[in-house]
Amino acid sequence: MPELLPPHLNSSAFARALGAFAGVVGSQWVLSSEEDRGTYIDPYALGDGLNHATSAAVAPASAEEVQAIVRLANEHRIPLWPTARGKNLGYGWAAPAMPGTVVLDLGRMNRILDIDPKFGHCLIEPGVGFYDLYNFLRDNKIPLWMSTPGNAWGSVMGNALERGLGYTPYGDHAAKICGMEVVTPTGELLRTGMGAMDGSKTWQSYQHGFGPSWDQAFVQSNFGVVTKMGLWLMPEPEMTLRAKIELPNADDIEWAINELHQLRLNNVVDHNFVFGNYLHDAAVLSQRSEWYDGKGALPDAVADKMMKHYDIGWWRFTLSVFGHEGIVRAKEQLVRKALEPHLGKPIEFVEWHRGDPIEDSAAGRPSALALQIVNWWGGRGGHMGFSPVMPPDGALAKKTFRAMKARFEEHGLDYYTSFTMGHRHINNVNILLYDRDDADMVSRTRKLFHTLIGDAKAAGFGEYRTHLDFMDPVAKSFDFNDGAMGRFNEIVKNAIDPNGIIAPGKNGIWPSAYKAAGTGAGA
Amino acid sequence: MKALGAIAAAGLLAIGAGAANLASAEPAAPAPPPAANVARASLDGEALFLKHCGYCHLAGGTGTIQLERRWGKERALLTERTDIPADYVKAVARNGVFSMPPITRVEVPDEELDKLAEYLAMPDKKAAQ
Numbered sequence: 001m002p003e004l005l006p007p008h009l010n011s012s013a014f015a016r017a018l019g020a021f022a023g024v025v026g027s028q029w030v031l032s033s034e035e036d037r038g039t040y041i042d043p044y045a046l047g048d049g050l051n052h053a054t055s056a057a058v059a060p061a062s063a064e065e066v067q068a069i070v071r072l073a074n075e076h077r078i079p080l081w082p083t084a085r086g087k088n089l090g091y092g093w094a095a096p097a098m099p100g101t102v103v104l105d106l107g108r109m110n111r112i113l114d115i116d117p118k119f120g121h122c123l124i125e126p127g128v129g130f131y132d133l134y135n136f137l138r139d140n141k142i143p144l145w146m147s148t149p150g151n152a153w154g155s156v157m158g159n160a161l162e163r164g165l166g167y168t169p170y171g172d173h174a175a176k177i178c179g180m181e182v183v184t185p186t187g188e189l190l191r192t193g194m195g196a197m198d199g200s201k202t203w204q205s206y207q208h209g210f211g212p213s214w215d216q217a218f219v220q221s222n223f224g225v226v227t228k229m230g231l232w233l234m235p236e237p238e239m240t241l242r243a244k245i246e247l248p249n250a251d252d253i254e255w256a257i258n259e260l261h262q263l264r265l266n267n268v269v270d271h272n273f274v275f276g277n278y279l280h281d282a283a284v285l286s287q288r289s290e291w292y293d294g295k296g297a298l299p300d301a302v303a304d305k306m307m308k309h310y311d312i313g314w315w316r317f318t319l320s321v322f323g324h325e326g327i328v329r330a331k332e333q334l335v336r337k338a339l340e341p342h343l344g345k346p347i348e349f350v351e352w353h354r355g356d357p358i359e360d361s362a363a364g365r366p367s368a369l370a371l372q373i374v375n376w377w378g379g380r381g382g383h384m385g386f387s388p389v390m391p392p393d394g395a396l397a398k399k400t401f402r403a404m405k406a407r408f409e410e411h412g413l414d415y416y417t418s419f420t421m422g423h424r425h426i427n428n429v430n431i432l433l434y435d436r437d438d439a440d441m442v443s444r445t446r447k448l449f450h451t452l453i454g455d456a457k458a459a460g461f462g463e464y465r466t467h468l469d470f471m472d473p474v475a476k477s478f479d480f481n482d483g484a485m486g487r488f489n490e491i492v493k494n495a496i497d498p499n500g501i502i503a504p505g506k507n508g509i510w511p512s513a514y515k516a517a518g519t520g521a522g523a
Numbered sequence: 524m525k526a527l528g529a530i531a532a533a534g535l536l537a538i539g540a541g542a543a544n545l546a547s548a549e550p551a552a553p554a555p556p557p558a559a560n561v562a563r564a565s566l567d568g569e570a571l572f573l574k575h576c577g578y579c580h581l582a583g584g585t586g587t588i589q590l591e592r593r594w595g596k597e598r599a600l601l602t603e604r605t606d607i608p609a610d611y612v613k614a615v616a617r618n619g620v621f622s623m624p625p626i627t628r629v630e631v632p633d634e635e636l637d638k639l640a641e642y643l644a645m646p647d648k649k650a651a652q
Contacts, residue, residue, distance in 0.1 A: 028628075028632075029629070031627070031628055031629070035617055035618070036627070036628060038617075038618065038625060039617060039625040039626065039627040041625075043619050043622075043623075043624035043625065044622075044624075057627070057629070059629045085630070086627065086630075089624070093624065094627075105627065105629045107629040107630055108629060131577075131578065153578050153579075287592065368578040368579050368584065368585055369583075369584065369585050371579070371585045371622070372585045372588060372589070374622040375589050375592070375621070379621065380621055380622065381621070381622045
């Protein structure tokens, strides 16, 4: 890996900056060897990932050290890319948008600072992983449930800051944030919401504070470094029901999305869930070569074989009901009434009551098994999600999935899709699976991604989150009034971060200092 | 590289097993004090393996499944391997291999990686318990 420097710096100036960082964190926590820099390269990148290579990483152990690093970064003009546990797989890992940016690795800050069983919230640092919090709740017999995402290797805070999703009623993770501690781009420490009051007793109780509500401005942004986060946790319910439902035909999507939307809108089903196609599960359970060796997208006949083998439908989803027994029983009847006439048979629920083995419940339990999908092609695999937000309309979902499937096939890639059922939206998460070492496949995948951005934009849909490689084009697709939102973001960015040092290019927001270097455009 | 993939008809049951073997939570317990993480220095090689590698390398985990596909069932579980030198463990951790991402020094510092690699290199890990 060639030596790399942040823009506008020579090696001696960079060495001086790293020396200054070492004075704060100790030299063992400034990582600049080739091997260390390699650990921050996106392991699932489209290609070699060097377009997002870091020049070094620095790992502070406290908010005070973060402040000191940020002040030095301003003085030495070092761009920093904050990361919590760095497991943002499919979106770029811990790697920065702009090559040469120094990774500010917050993984050493891994304390669970507070859990309030009575009021149902916690206060955590960036390095706390889903397993850490889950195990802590379990080991201390705290009757609060977490929401966990599909891949739970990462940080609870990092996932919420990227608007990650889980599958309990608390699954909209960013929406459950309540109060943050933030190091501003100039190194000041602030607390948001009610925490802005010294001695506040309600930091994790009320989300908005007095005046503008800033928590959400630090989500998917580069306006500060979050060093503590309050998060609401779900009280353990009295009972849950959970059912895996299979739909045999591709066209079942139309009635299903319409019925499921009504259940979600009216909170009969009050959690996000994944409505995914056969490949969603088959890619975890098997490898492509077990089914098909041909070039081009997996033929429908092979898909049929997979479905038969695993006895799964074209679409499948897991739906749960949480709450007191009386409520759960009433909701169960509503779910049955909505879906069973279409299914033509009774839904088989797994029933769980408080005190039963937790495995039978609809609780979120951390797992990293979903990572198995990157092994679909064999070799060094990768995955990337293209995930436009759409209205929850059945006919539209059917039309969209047909068009998307055709796009995948045009580009010779296997169609892996899911529709996450939100409260008033569906999120059409399409996973592009590829072999990183197959240059032709990498190029086709990149082309498909750009095509999908264009298709979605033309239909009026934008992505909820994207990989580093596509942050600029996706940001540009939000173009109302000639990109007023993007301009506003940059005005804020330049005002609060005059040297542009925090995460230049994050979600397409470029500070003046790095706009030319990062985008090739005139600053 | 496809030749490496030993074809394994992983059953649906493997999914249910999950990567973690987690006991059930007891409800309605008294409130504990705020958390304090276990001091890192107190963890031995096995505990460090469980903490850092357990996400994927226990029974039913994604790493175990991938190793089984490549090398067969008898070489899938790292805790049952007798043929992996400590230096190899360290090289894989820092560089990644196939779909396994590299592990940073922040996530697993050298002194912890040394201990867990030594543990994995032991021919008879059960005797170490």
